[in-house]
Amino acid sequence: MTDHPMRDAVIRIVKRSDDGHDHCCFCRAETNMLSASQDVPCCNDCSADHLEPQIPTRQQWLDEEMWLRFQSSEKDQPPLKPNYIFRTGKTYSEMIRAGETLPPYRNSLRWQTEQFYLEWLTGLKVGDHFFVLSGYNGENPEILKIEKVTKNQIVAKKKKWSRSTGLLIANPNPLYRMQEVTAQNIKLKNSSGSSRAT
Ligand SMILES: [Zn+2]
Numbered sequence: 001m002t003d004h005p006m007r008d009a010v011i012r013i014v015k016r017s018d019d020g021h022d023h024c025c026f027c028r029a030e031t032n033m034l035s036a037s038q039d040v041p042c043c044n045d046c047s048a049d050h051l052e053p054q055i056p057t058r059q060q061w062l063d064e065e066m067w068l069r070f071q072s073s074e075k076d077q078p079p080l081k082p083n084y085i086f087r088t089g090k091t092y093s094e095m096i097r098a099g100e101t102l103p104p105y106r107n108s109l110r111w112q113t114e115q116f117y118l119e120w121l122t123g124l125k126v127g128d129h130f131f132v133l134s135g136y137n138g139e140n141p142e143i144l145k146i147e148k149v150t151k152n153q154i155v156a157k158k159k160k161w162s163r164s165t166g167l168l169i170a171n172p173n174p175l176y177r178m179q180e181v182t183a184q185n186i187k188l189k190n191s192s193g194s195s196r197a198t
Contacts, residue, residue: 009052012036013044025061026050028109056105063087064110067102120180121166125149130156131179131189132168138175141189154178 013033021032024043031043037052040061056064063086070080070092083091086102095102104110124130126146134140148155152163160169161178168176179185 011042011047011050011052011055013042013047023065025056025064026054026107026109026112050107054107056108059087060105063102064105064108067092068110117166117180118164121163121178124154124163129181130154131181131185132161132177133175141185143181143186143189 012035014036016032016034019032021030022041023029024031024046025035025040026046026049027043029043029045031041033042033044033047034040035042035047035055038055038061039058040056042050042055066080066084066086082093085091086095088095088100088102090098090100104114124146126149128146129143130146131141131143134142142157144156146154146156149163153169154161154163161167162169162172165172166178167174
């Protein structure tokens with residue numbers, strides 16, 4: 001670790017002066033607290049679980065919020081600004097057209113989700129099951145059993161996925177990424193009418 005002057009500094013939070021609230025920069029829970037240093041929303045729990053150097057800048061936090069809103073078009077939010085310029089210097093549609101994604105800042109919810117995912121991927125072994133979509137538009141949900149594992153690849157049903165990204169080798173579209181078997185995707189599979197492979 002580098003010697004950061006504020007490495008061990010705790011996060012000081014203050015209550016907003018208006019009666020508004022926003023998404024916490026770490027967990028996205030609604031909060032009316034702000035980090036005193038960066039002026040970004042930070043809830044009580046997260047301020048206790050993190051240190052000052054982990055707080056994103058206001059621009060990073062705003063970019064992340066905007067990115068998530070463009071991606072999910074959250075209904076209960078104020079209308080989007082289609083011409084919002086990200087720190088990449090581009091609008092959302094310009095980035096999508098260029099095939100770019102906004103890298104999540106460290107400790108953001110998107111970043112945390114990715115860390116859990118990579119941990120899961122690293123631990124996979126022969127005989128483990130995973131969920132995956134196939135077909136032109138991902139219309140075929142399947143639960144597959146891992147047949148072979150090499151240093152870089154995971155093999156099941158004659159297909160190969162990258163062990164470092166979870167993407168299908170033949171088609172690295174995120175739609176076909178390996179996923180954990182969850183109650184939600186089992187439901188998706190059962191409603192598709194296809195029979196279980198195992
Ligand atoms: Zn939080």
